[in-house]
Amino acid sequence: MAQALLQTPSPLLPTQGAPRQAAWNAKPPHLAFEAFEGLAPEPDSAQAPVPALADPSVFDEITAGLLQQPATISPKYFYDQLGSELFESITRLPEYYPTRTEHAVMQQHAAAIADAVGHGRTLIELGAGNCEKARTLCRTLAPACFVGVDISADFLHDAVARMREEFPGMDARAVGADMTRGVTLPADIPRTGRLVFYPGSSIGNFDPPHALMLLEQMRDLVDGEGEPHANGGLLIGIDLPKDVDVLEAAYDDAAGVTAAFNLNVLTHVNRLIGSNFDPAQWRHLAFFNTLQSRIEMHLQAMSPLQVRWQGGGVRDFAAGECIHTENSYKYTLPVFTDMLARAGFSRAQAWTDPRGWFAVVHAQP
Numbered sequence: 001m002a003q004a005l006l007q008t009p010s011p012l013l014p015t016q017g018a019p020r021q022a023a024w025n026a027k028p029p030h031l032a033f034e035a036f037e038g039l040a041p042e043p044d045s046a047q048a049p050v051p052a053l054a055d056p057s058v059f060d061e062i063t064a065g066l067l068q069q070p071a072t073i074s075p076k077y078f079y080d081q082l083g084s085e086l087f088e089s090i091t092r093l094p095e096y097y098p099t100r101t102e103h104a105v106m107q108q109h110a111a112a113i114a115d116a117v118g119h120g121r122t123l124i125e126l127g128a129g130n131c132e133k134a135r136t137l138c139r140t141l142a143p144a145c146f147v148g149v150d151i152s153a154d155f156l157h158d159a160v161a162r163m164r165e166e167f168p169g170m171d172a173r174a175v176g177a178d179m180t181r182g183v184t185l186p187a188d189i190p191r192t193g194r195l196v197f198y199p200g201s202s203i204g205n206f207d208p209p210h211a212l213m214l215l216e217q218m219r220d221l222v223d224g225e226g227e228p229h230a231n232g233g234l235l236i237g238i239d240l241p242k243d244v245d246v247l248e249a250a251y252d253d254a255a256g257v258t259a260a261f262n263l264n265v266l267t268h269v270n271r272l273i274g275s276n277f278d279p280a281q282w283r284h285l286a287f288f289n290t291l292q293s294r295i296e297m298h299l300q301a302m303s304p305l306q307v308r309w310q311g312g313g314v315r316d317f318a319a320g321e322c323i324h325t326e327n328s329y330k331y332t333l334p335v336f337t338d339m340l341a342r343a344g345f346s347r348a349q350a351w352t353d354p355r356g357w358f359a360v361v362h363a364q365p
């Protein structure tokens with residue numbers, strides 16, 4: 001599903017019809033998941049005492065999504081420690097073109113990008129993950145300060161520690177936070193000269209109204225939260241529309257890593273709400289929704305089943321019923337620059353790869 005900027009599921013969230021069956025994995029995804037079975041949930045976890053449930057707003061958000069018709073789980077819950085590691089593995093798969101294409105665009109146009117964004121800034125990466133792309137940027141931009149923000153806090157802290165080793169003169173900070181609840185930076189982060197970096201086409205995980213709201217929040221950060229002459233900018237990665245086979249393969253790889261990544265959300269949710277999802281009862285589904293110009297990922301129940309969670313919550317699923325776990329919108333450049341303009345970015349410049357698969361866009365208020 002699209003990530004929501006609001007704590008409760010929004011009426012703006014799209015609904016979708018029954019997904020058509022496409023691009024199944026060669027081997028059943030739950031077999032791919034077995035590679036990580038040491039981290040699989042206890043079958044009876046709804047009965048067992050739950051040591052550390054999520055805070056109440058997370059609990060409410062997840063359970064509200066599970067009770068929706070169709071059920072949804074926000075893609076932000078993919079990212080526990082294992083989810084972050086699985087995503088890192090996805091970026092190295094032959095089918096997953098976005099990471100290597102974006103990286104190639106950034107390297108090929110490094111000098112032009114550096115000229116446009118300027119040196120010595122405060123670099124703020126949202127959804128920073130392993131910070132690999134920021135590392136590439138830091139080599140050319142030499143920012144005075146780097147702030148990585150990510151919901152997967154432990155994974156981020158390790159990545160930022162590696163940044164400190166590589167760039168000892170740079171002030172590198174890690175902020176573990178859910179950016180859809182607003183980003184609060186440490187008070188001593190300079191308000192001028194900020195460059196917000198949002199790579200990986202993660203903006204595509206939000207449906208368009210929420211993507212617009214998020215871009216507006218980024219404009220506020222770039223504006224130094226009201227600082228006059230803030231002189232900030234946004235550098236953002238956009239996955240462009242392309243051949244459906246290329247798109248579907250990227251979200252349904254032959255080795256089953258994306259399937260394992262999708263299924264892992266159930267294990268994470270079990271920990272957060274004390275539920276008893278058994279990932280072996282679900283399979284990964286990914287397809288391109290042409291009408292909405294987005295990849296959709298779902299988890300499909302392979303038999304009729306019941307899921308229970310702490311506090312007495314229960315949801316029955318029929319065989320074939322799905323939980324919508326992710327959207328990834330593919331925007332054309334004109335559509336995306338129009339959205340940037342509506343979010344208050346009046347100037348934009350874009351670089352793409354020779355095939356026109358991915359764009360890196362610099363935007364200023």
Ligand SMILES: C[S@@+](CC[C@H](N)C(=O)[O-])C[C@H]1O[C@@H](n2cnc3c(N)ncnc32)[C@H](O)[C@@H]1O
Pocket residue numbers: 003075076079084087091099126127128129130131133149150151152177178179180199200201202
């Ligand atoms: C698709 S990965 C991209 C990682 C990295 N930026 C890249 O380009 O390779 C999305 C990243 O955003 C983080 N993330 C997802 N939802 C988030 C949220 N609501 N708040 C903060 N971080 C989030 C994930 O933990 C993950 O590291």
